Amino acid sequence: MAFGVLFSRELAQRYLAADRAPDQTASAPAPAPAPVQAPQTITLKEATPDAALQLLGLLQREARLIDFVQEDLAGHADADVGAAARLVHEGCRKVLQAHFTLAPVRTEEEGRRLTLPAGFDAAAVRLTGNVVGQAPFTGTLSHRGWRVTEVRLPQLAEHHDAAIVAQAEVEL
Numbered sequence: 478m479a480f481g482v483l484f485s486r487e488l489a490q491r492y493l494a495a496d497r498a499p500d501q502t503a504s505a506p507a508p509a510p511a512p513v514q515a516p517q518t519i520t521l522k523e524a525t526p527d528a529a530l531q532l533l534g535l536l537q538r539e540a541r542l543i544d545f546v547q548e549d550l551a552g553h554a555d556a557d558v559g560a561a562a563r564l565v566h567e568g569c570r571k572v573l574q575a576h577f578t579l580a581p582v583r584t585e586e587e588g589r590r591l592t593l594p595a596g597f598d599a600a601a602v603r604l605t606g607n608v609v610g611q612a613p614f615t616g617t618l619s620h621r622g623w624r625v626t627e628v629r630l631p632q633l634a635e636h637h638d639a640a641i642v643a644q645a646e647v648e649l
Contacts, residue, residue: 530639531630535576537643540568544643576629582622589618 536542545565550558573579582601585591593602595612601622604614633639 527633527639528630530642531633532572532576534639534642535572535630536569539572540565542569577625578627578629580624580626582624583618585618585621587618587621590615591618 533543537544542565545561553561583591592613592615593604597612597614601624604616605619606616608614
């Protein structure tokens with residue numbers, strides 16, 4: 478029930494109302510409870526699957542990514558897996574370079590010490606390790622991060638079924 482109070486306004490109000498009910502055994506009036514702040518409302522955007530399916534189709538066409546990931550690699554030698562991974566890597570890189578412009582989130586070199594001031598962009602920087610207290614935080618940059626600055630996906634025809642990310646192939 479404790480977590481329910483955190484995530485349900487109605488449950489929190491019922492809990493407070495029960496808590497505020499007069500105690501029959503107490504002789505002194507109970508102090509007024511602290512006001513409860515309403516939880517911040519977060520608006521979620523509906524993600525349409527078409528762009529994700531289109532990207533998955535491009536990765537399959539150029540890199541055979543789905544085939545590689547769906548394959549059971551347990552019976553293959555490491556050298557064979559490595560050779561296949563090289564081809565998948567090249568194809569994935571080709572798709573990324575053709576359809577996205579990427580830039581690092583942080584411009585400092587990895588391994589460099591840096592200080593994040595109060596109000597840093599927590600959506601762009603994830604703190605790891607022993608996170609205690611409040612900013613400013615000083616630590617070592619372990620990954621610069623990536624930000625997409627431009628997307629160049631091809632347009633889809635009106636009746637194109639984006640869910641078909643790889644057509645079945647029939648050789649004649």
